[in-house]
Amino acid sequence: MIYLDHAATSPPRREVLEAVWPYLTSVTGNPSSAHEAGRAAKAGLDAARAGIAQVLGCRPGEVVLTGGGTEADNLAVTGIATASPRGRHVVVSAIEHPAVLETARALARAGFRVEEAGVDEFGVVDLEQLERLVGDGTALVSVMLANNEIGTVQPLAEVSRVCRAHGVPLHTDAVQAAGHLPLDVDALGVDALSVSAHKFGGLRGSGALFVRGPVPLEPVLHGGGQEQGRRSGTVDVAGAVGTAVALGLAEAAREEESARLRALRDRLIGGVLAEVPGARLTGHPVQRLPHHASFCFPGVGGETVLLELEAVGVVCSSGSACSAGSEDASHVLLATGLDADTARTAVRFSMGPATTGQDVDEVLRLLPLAVRAASGA
Numbered sequence: 001m002i003y004l005d006h007a008a009t010s011p012p013r014r015e016v017l018e019a020v021w022p023y024l025t026s027v028t029g030n031p032s033s034a035h036e037a038g039r040a041a042k043a044g045l046d047a048a049r050a051g052i053a054q055v056l057g058c059r060p061g062e063v064v065l066t067g068g069g070t071e072a073d074n075l076a077v078t079g080i081a082t083a084s085p086r087g088r089h090v091v092v093s094a095i096e097h098p099a100v101l102e103t104a105r106a107l108a109r110a111g112f113r114v115e116e117a118g119v120d121e122f123g124v125v126d127l128e129q130l131e132r133l134v135g136d137g138t139a140l141v142s143v144m145l146a147n148n149e150i151g152t153v154q155p156l157a158e159v160s161r162v163c164r165a166h167g168v169p170l171h172t173d174a175v176q177a178a179g180h181l182p183l184d185v186d187a188l189g190v191d192a193l194s195v196s197a198h199k200f201g202g203l204r205g206s207g208a209l210f211v212r213g214p215v216p217l218e219p220v221l222h223g224g225g226q227e228q229g230r231r232s233g234t235v236d237v238a239g240a241v242g243t244a245v246a247l248g249l250a251e252a253a254r255e256e257e258s259a260r261l262r263a264l265r266d267r268l269i270g271g272v273l274a275e276v277p278g279a280r281l282t283g284h285p286v287q288r289l290p291h292h293a294s295f296c297f298p299g300v301g302g303e304t305v306l307l308e309l310e311a312v313g314v315v316c317s318s319g320s321a322c323s324a325g326s327e328d329a330s331h332v333l334l335a336t337g338l339d340a341d342t343a344r345t346a347v348r349f350s351m352g353p354a355t356t357g358q359d360v361d362e363v364l365r366l367l368p369l370a371v372r373a374a375s376g377a
Contacts, residue, residue, distance in 0.1 A: 002359045004316045006199075007148055007176060007292060007350035012242070013201035019245045020203065023238035031235055032226060041237045048237075051244030055251045056193065056210050057184035064209040064217075064227050065240045069175040069196030072209035073099035073142075075220050075231065076171045076192040080140045081107055083216035086168070087137030088112045093125045093144065093154070094335040100142050100173055101331075117143075122284040123152035123336050131162045138168045145177040145188070149319040149332040149348060150283030151292030153181065160189025169215050175199055175207075179250035180258055180289050191215050195247070197239065201353075202246035206239030261351050262290040264360050268349060269293050271364040276371050282333060282346065291351040294319075296338065300375045302345045308370035314363055316349045 023044055029037025031045045046060070053060040066072045077100055081090050092104045094116040108114040117130040125143055134141060141163050146153045156172060163170040171192035174183060179200030185193055192215065197206040211217050211230070223232030250257075265288075272279050272295055280296045297305060302318040309316060319330050333343035349363070 002314045002355075002362060004314065004349040004351055004355065004359070004363065006352035006355075007348060008317055009198045009204065010201050010352050012198070012203055013246055013249060015249060016202055016242045016245050020238040020242045023241055027237070031237055032224065044241055045235060045237050048240040048244035051248050052208050052240075055183060055247050057186055058210050059213065061228065062210055062213055064211060064230050065235050065243075066207040066209055066231060067236070067239075068205055068207040069097075069173070069194050069199070070099040070207075071220075072194035072196070072207045073097065073171075073173055073175075074103045075209055075217070076194055076211070077103040077140065077142055078107065078220050079217040079230070080169055080171065080192060080211075080215060081112060083218040084139035084169070085216070086139050089135070089138045090114045090140050090142070091117060091130065091133045091138060092142045093117050093119065093130075095119055095123055095147055095149075095152075095332040096142060096144055097148055097173055097175065100144070104142070112139075119335050121337050122287075123147055123150050123282075123332065124284060124287070125154055125159065127155070127158055127162065130159065134162055134166050134168055136166065138166065140169050140171060142171040142173070144173040144175075145181060145193075146174075146289050146292075147283065147332060148176045149330055149346070150294050150336070151176075151288035152283040153177070153287045153289065155287075156188050156190070164189065169212075176289060176292075178247065179254065180261075180291060182254075183251075185210055185212070195243075197243040197246055200246050200250040203239050203242040206236060206243045208240075208243060257353065258290040261355070264351055264355060264357060265290060265293050267357070268360050268363065271360075272367060275364060275368050279371075280342075282336070282338075289350075291355075292348070293350075294346065294348040296333070296342050296345045297347065297371050297374075298342050298345055300345055300371055302347050304374035305345075305347050305367075305370050308373050309363075309366065312366050312370070314366055314370075316347060318346050319348055 029041040031042040169191040329340035329343035
């Protein structure tokens with residue numbers, strides 16, 4: 001099998017499995033407990049939090065451990081907007097992951113005014129429109145670092161400048177970017193940042209949210225007051241340890257691995273556009289994730305292409321795994337100006353540490369056949 005769906009999930013790294021094993025078998029105390037077993041678990045938790053903070057360039061106390069990227073996004077958007085003294089206005093980009101968009105829409109139902117900033121044909125946020133939308137009553141702006149469906153990387157530094165000019169907190173969903181792009185929160189100019197461990201070799205169901213110290217945050221989960229009162233619930237120590245190990249490994253290899261994947265990505269993009277008649281690259285041609293290539297094949301059902309490829313051992317996707325099975329056209333592709341019929345022809349390839357040049361060459365051999373078969377030709 002050639003697995004090219006790392007944007008959906010990546011296999012846990014061997015080093016992660018080795019690191020978490022003690023916390024699943026012998027170091028099993030509750031980190032909130034005062035006895036020796038609890039102190040041992042807390043030591044592991046503290047080390048994990050410090051490791052995550054080191055990659056993000058923040059203080060350990062600014063890291064909130066969560067049950068994944070969706071929870072981190074929900075906590076950031078709802079928590080910051082609800083706690084803000086500025087007003088009840090939230091701005092998000094039109095191509096955010098549903099974890100952000102649906103959370104913002106829930107705020108709208110609760111009385112917030114929510115506006116979406118549009119994007120251009122490549123999925124890059126309209127900075128002029130964003131600046132018009134942001135004002136003195138804006139409680140939060142949320143713009144993702146890189147899009148999960150089309151791979152476009154946003155000009156977050158420019159977005160941050162708009163927010164800073166108005167004193168508005170900026171949240172970024174960095175779930176797809178983690179392990180592939182720099183995550184230093186000061187360099188990015190963000191006040192909150194979400195990551196999900198299984199996108200970079202950690203365990204599913206684990207994630208983290210950076211929240212800058214001065215930013216007020218209303219908890220979404222209430223109970224025992226863990227995570228300094230920001231996220232109640234017994235912390236998954238093994239998941240946190242796995243997140244820290246995976247993030248540290250990904251960051252250490254990021255520059256070299258990104259260069260390798262970028263070369264494979266460009267080979268794949270060039271080959272598909274040359275060999276598959278009518279193929280259309282989606283997302284920005286240059287400002288895109290190094291491991292990500294996404295296409296539309298007008299006139300050919302994307303799901304049918306996926307089935308044809310899977311039958312010959314190639315695994316990829318039509319877009320967000322969170323929307324798999326939906327008959328609705330992708331809101332991301334519609335926002336870039338594609339019509340619904342074309343949007344339904346989308347196919348996404350996302351590579352990982354095990355992807356080789358031979359894999360790419362095999363896909364370039366098989367994909368034209370799959371598209372032809374899917375078209376009934």
